[in-house]
Amino acid sequence: xxxxxxxxxxxxxxxxxxxxxxxxxxxxxxxxxxxxxxxxxxxxxxxxxxxxxxxxxxxxxxxxxxxxxxxxxxxxxxxxxxxxxxxxxxxxxxxxxxxxxxxxxxxxxxxxxxxxxxxxxxxxxxxxxxxxxxxxxxxxxxxxxxxxxxxxxxxxxxxxxxxxxxxxxxxxxxxxxxxxxxxxxxxxxxxxxxxxxxxxxxxxxxxxxxxxxxxxxxxxxxxxxxxxxxxxxxxxxxxxxxxxxxxxxxxxxxxxxxxxxxxxxxxxxxxxxxxxxxxxxxxxxxxxxxxxxxxxxxxxxxxxxxxxxxxxxxxxxxxxxxxxxxxxxxxxxxxxxxxxxxxxxxxxxxxxxxxxxxxxxxxxxxxxxxxxxxxxxxxxxxxxxxxxxxxxxxxxxxxxxxxxxxxxxxxxxxxxxxxxxxxxxxxxxxxxxxxxxxxxxxxxxxxxxxxxxxxxxxxxxxxxxxxxxxxxxxxxxxxxxxxxxxxxxxxxxxxxxxxxxx
Numbered sequence: 001x002x003x004x005x006x007x008x009x010x011x012x013x014x015x016x017x018x019x020x021x022x023x024x025x026x027x028x029x030x031x032x033x034x035x036x037x038x039x040x041x042x043x044x045x046x047x048x049x050x051x052x053x054x055x056x057x058x059x060x061x062x063x064x065x066x067x068x069x070x071x072x073x074x075x076x077x078x079x080x081x082x083x084x085x086x087x088x089x090x091x092x093x094x095x096x097x098x099x100x101x102x103x104x105x106x107x108x109x110x111x112x113x114x115x116x117x118x119x120x121x122x123x124x125x126x127x128x129x130x131x132x133x134x135x136x137x138x139x140x141x142x143x144x145x146x147x148x149x150x151x152x153x154x155x156x157x158x159x160x161x162x163x164x165x166x167x168x169x170x171x172x173x174x175x176x177x178x179x180x181x182x183x184x185x186x187x188x189x190x191x192x193x194x195x196x197x198x199x200x201x202x203x204x205x206x207x208x209x210x211x212x213x214x215x216x217x218x219x220x221x222x223x224x225x226x227x228x229x230x231x232x233x234x235x236x237x238x239x240x241x242x243x244x245x246x247x248x249x250x251x252x253x254x255x256x257x258x259x260x261x262x263x264x265x266x267x268x269x270x271x272x273x274x275x276x277x278x279x280x281x282x283x284x285x286x287x288x289x290x291x292x293x294x295x296x297x298x299x300x301x302x303x304x305x306x307x308x309x310x311x312x313x314x315x316x317x318x319x320x321x322x323x324x325x326x327x328x329x330x331x332x333x334x335x336x337x338x339x340x341x342x343x344x345x346x347x348x349x350x351x352x353x354x355x356x357x358x359x360x361x362x363x364x365x366x367x368x369x370x371x372x373x374x375x376x377x378x379x380x381x382x383x384x385x386x387x388x389x390x391x392x393x394x395x396x397x398x399x400x401x402x403x404x405x406x407x408x409x410x411x412x413x414x415x416x417x418x419x420x421x422x423x424x425x426x427x428x429x430x431x432x433x434x435x436x437x438x439x440x441x442x443x444x445x446x447x448x449x450x451x452x453x454x455x456x457x458x459x460x461x462x463x464x465x466x467x468x469x470x471x472x473x474x475x476x477x478x479x480x481x482x483x484x485x486x487x488x489x490x491x492x493x494x495x496x497x498x499x500x501x502x
Contacts (some may be wrong), residue, residue: 003323007054008237009177012253013055013314014292019433030267032322032327033327033328034257034322034324034326034359035224035225035226035324035325036050036200036226036227036321036328036366037203037226037227037228037328037330038227038228039330040234040235040262041235042163042235042236042307042331042334042475043188043235043237044076044174044233044235044236044237045235045236045238045239046197046230046231046236046237046238046333047231047232047236047239048193048198048231048465049090049091049092049174049175049198049200049231050092050093050095050191051092051093051095051192052064052065052086052091052092052094052095054095056309057392059101060101060102060103060144061096061100061102061103062102062104062105063094063103063104063105064086064104064105064107065086065091065092065104065105065106065107065116065156065174066085066086066106066107066108066109067085067106067108067109067110067114067116067135067158067265068082068083068084068085068086068087068110068229069081069082069083069088069109069110070082070083070084070087070088071088071090071343072084072088072089072171072206072232072327073208073209074205074227074229074232074233074234074463075227075234076204076234078210079210080206080210080212081211081212082170082171082212083110083167083170083171083172083350084171084172085172085174087177088171089232090171090172090173090174090200090231090232091156091172091173091174092174093175093176093177093192093198094156094174094175094176094177095176095177095178095179095192096147096152096176096177096178096179097147097178097179097180097496098147098148098149098178098180098354099146099147099148099179099478100146100147100148101144101145101147101442102144102145102146102206103142103143103144104116104142104317105140105141105142106129106135106140106141106142107135107136107139108136108138108139108140108144109136109137110137111137112137112163112308112376113134113135113136113137113145113160113162113171113401113427113438114129114134114135114158114167115129115130115133115134115135115141115158115160116127116129116135116141116156116157116158116159116160116171117158117159117415118143118154118155118156118176119156119157119291119432119438119439120152120153120154120155120176120274120293120411120418120438121144121145121149121154121416122148122417122418122455122456122463123145123151123457124145124459124481125416125457125459125462125463125464125483125484126143126171126459126462127143127144127157127223128143128157128415128416128461128464128465129143129156129159129235130415130464130465131159131160131385131392131464131465132176132385132463133160134160134161134288134367137143140255140275142360147178148353148451148456149178149181149275149358149418150178150180150181150182150274150276150354150358150418150436151180151183151184151275151276151352152177152178152271152273152274152275152418152436153175153177153248153250153271153273153293153295154175154176154177154178154273154293154421155173155174155175155176155250155253155293156173156175156176157173158172159172159385159465159480160204161385162475163296164471164474164475165222165223165254165328165471165472165474165475166212166214166266167261168223168254168471169204169212169223169233169254169471170212170251173200173202173252175198175200175250176250177248178275180352180354181352181353181417182349182350182351182352182355183349183502184277185275185350186276186318186347186348186349186350187269187346187347187348187349188246188297188347188349189242189244189245189246189297189344190246193234193242193385194241194242195242195243195245195246195313195344196243196248197238197245197247197248198231198248198250199230199231199248199249199250199251199308199332199333200229200230200231200232200249200250200252201228201229201230201249201251201252201253201258201260201288201310201332202225202228202229202232202252202253203223203224203225203226203227203228203229203253204225204227204229205226205227206227207221209288211402213292213450220323220324220408220409221255221321221324221325221408221409221410221472222225222254222255222345222470222471222472222473223254223255223347223472224255224256224325224328224405224457225253225256227379228310228330228332229332231333231377231404232240232299232389233428235334236331236333236334237334237336238333238334238336239336239338240335240336240337240338240341241307241341241342242341242344242348243299243300243336243341243342243343243344244297244298244299244300244344244345245297245298245300245335245345246295246296246297246442247293247295247296247297247298247308248268248293248295249286249288249295249296250288250290250292250293251290251292251293251423252286252295252473253290253291254290254470254472255290255325255408255409255470255471255472256290256325257287257288257289257290257315257325258287258288258310258313258332259285259286259287259310259312259313259314259413259443260285260286260287260288260294260308260310260311260332261283261284261285261286261308261309262306262307262308262309262315263306263307263309264306265298265299265306266282266283266284266303267282267283267295267296267298268280268281268282268283268296268297268298268346268347269281269282269283269286269294269295269431269432270296270297270347271293271294271295271435272292272293272294272295272432272433272434272435272436273292273293273294273418273436273437273438273439274418274436274438275293275418275435276295276435277431277434277435278351278434279348280297280347280348280396281347281431281432281434282405283296283301283377283431283432285311286432287317287418287432287441287467288313288437288441289409289411289436289440289470290374290411290469290471291411291413291418291439292411292437292439292440292441294340294432297347297502298334298335300335300337301337302338302339302340302341303337303338303339304337304415304463305334305335305336306334306335306338307331307332307333307334307335308331308332308333308335309329309330309331309332310328310330310331310332311327311329312326312327312328312329313325313328314326315324315409315443316418316438316441316446317443317444317445317446318380318406318407318408318409319407320500322411323409325385328386332418333477334405341436344479358454358471360397360419360420360451361397362422362451362454363399364453365395365397365399365451366396366397366398367392367397367398367399368398368399368400368401369390369398369399369400370400370401370403371400371402371403371412371466372403372404372405373402373403373404373405373406373410373412373442373468373478374406375406376404376473376476376477376478377450377466377478378466378478378479378480379480382476382477382478383477383478383479383480383481384466384481385481386434387416387462388481388482388483388491388492389480389481389482390466390480390481390482391482391483391484391485391490391491392454392483392485393454393484393486393487394454394455394456394457394484394485394486394487395453395454395455395476395487396453396454397451397453398451398452398453398454399449399450399451400414400419400449400450401424401447401448401450402440402442402444402447402448403442403445403446403447404442404444404445404446404449405445406444407444407445408444408447409441409470410441410442410444410466410468410470410473411439411440411442411469411470411477412439412442412448412466412467412468412469413438413439413442413465413466413467413468413469414438414452414464415438415464415465415466416454416457416464416477417438417439417452417453417454418436418452419437419438419447419450419451419452420436420437420439420450420451420452421434421437421440421448421450421451422446422449422450422451423447423449424446424447424448424449425446425447426447437450439469453467454484457484458484458485458486458489459483459484459485460483460489460490460491460492461483461484461491461492462482462483462497463481463482463483464481464482464484465480465481465482466480466481466482467479467480468478469490
């Protein structure tokens with residue numbers, strides 16, 4: 001068609017289509033969205049994942065999880081084949097305290113290999129649950145480690161090589177909550193499922209017979225669904241019985257970024273991925289890319305109703321944001337306050353006894369690494385299970401400078417560590433990015449300087465991962481591997497040969 005600019009070569013279908021629309025419209029008409037979310041009635045009580053039972057054996061707290069097939073009513077009246085842990089969809093919430101030794105017996109009752117990655121957890125590489133620790137059908141894997149990090153809202157999900165998007169999308173995910181001295185003594189809502197509420201937000205596409213569909217058109221940034229689930233339910237509400245309620249927010253989607261807040265009130269941000277902030281920060285909303293978490297405290301008046309809302313997401317300088325979910329806005333969860341509410345204090349806490357030892361200091365950094373995300377590559381490479389991309393020395397502090405060089409949504413996740421964002425394009429990070437993090441949304445063409453320390457665990461042969469947490473991107477190769485070694489030690493040469501199938 002003459003007069004219409006041709007999109008750059010290699011642009012995904014949705015992006016190319018968006019550019020064509022803009023060109024045809026002469027930039028005078030911008031579509032509202034190509035991925036709108038269905039409006040629903042909020043008539044279903046919020047399902048709360050149960051706390052996982054455990055037993056203490058020889059000083060170790062032992063949990064059990066079984067990945068299995070099932071059927072769920074994600075949409076009222078429609079039966080959908082799903083996967084879950086210990087049930088048809090999602091999984092129970094694991095909970096442990098700092099200092100405890102834990103073990104998880106993971107059994108795979110699925111018809112194909114899977115794995116369970118402990119997202120945000122500091123632990124040995126062989127226990128990490130990445131693509132080198134896949135569990136074969138009928139197999140069992142028993143990782144064990146000691147919890148030694150601050151209280152936080154972490155989560156677990158599959159990480160099989162090239163299949164992570166499908167396994168998470170079908171429903172395999174759950175929370176792993178950590179407690180410590182600071183969180184136990186904090187003035188924060190703490191009654192799990194009552195005033196301390198898990199909120200796992202996901203989006204889906206269902207075909208006419210109720211089957212979950214993944215977008216295979218090449219559209220960026222992956223599947224953006226028209227059905228939004230909260231803890232596996234559409235149109236969910238939660239009855240609030242206290243003046244304040246704590247929401248543990250997880251973006252459990254495979255591609256969509258959410259901008260979560262309330263249209264009629266502000267909220268206190270109290271924690272990010274890896275734990276509590278230094279003090280509460282009052283915010284209008286929080287942006288969460290896939291894999292990111294935040295804890296917020298919301299105040300209600302007796303008898304009122306409000307809704308957690310996802311506003312139009314601030315995606316930064318992406319091309320045609322309307323084609324990548326940037327123009328989508330919708331309600332996520334309704335909160336219904338009782339006529340009489342139990343008093344609850346303003347959020348406050350004192351530092352943990354471990355705070356000084358946990359603190360990261362930029363002056364301690366002795367290594368700076370640079371990472372560029374482009375197409376489906378990091379630093380010009382696609383994932384290779386047999387290649388170690390980076391080698392870190394135990395006990396060292398490093399700065400990783402990370403930049404997305406393409407105008408597409410990406411998020412960056414580092415296994416094993418919680419990092420601190422030093423700056424974004426040289427400026428201090430905004431309050432919502434000032435806490436401990438393990439995953440961060442990368443606005444295109446901006447440089448994020450991440451401060452991290454590698455501690456405790458070394459293994460020259462078994463790697464950790466760093467990757468984009470938009471899972472279609474990860475599966476296509478936007479991932480690398482690093483090992484942590486003793487001083488003077490080199491990375492192993494037979495990495496793929498040490499991939500443990502169970």
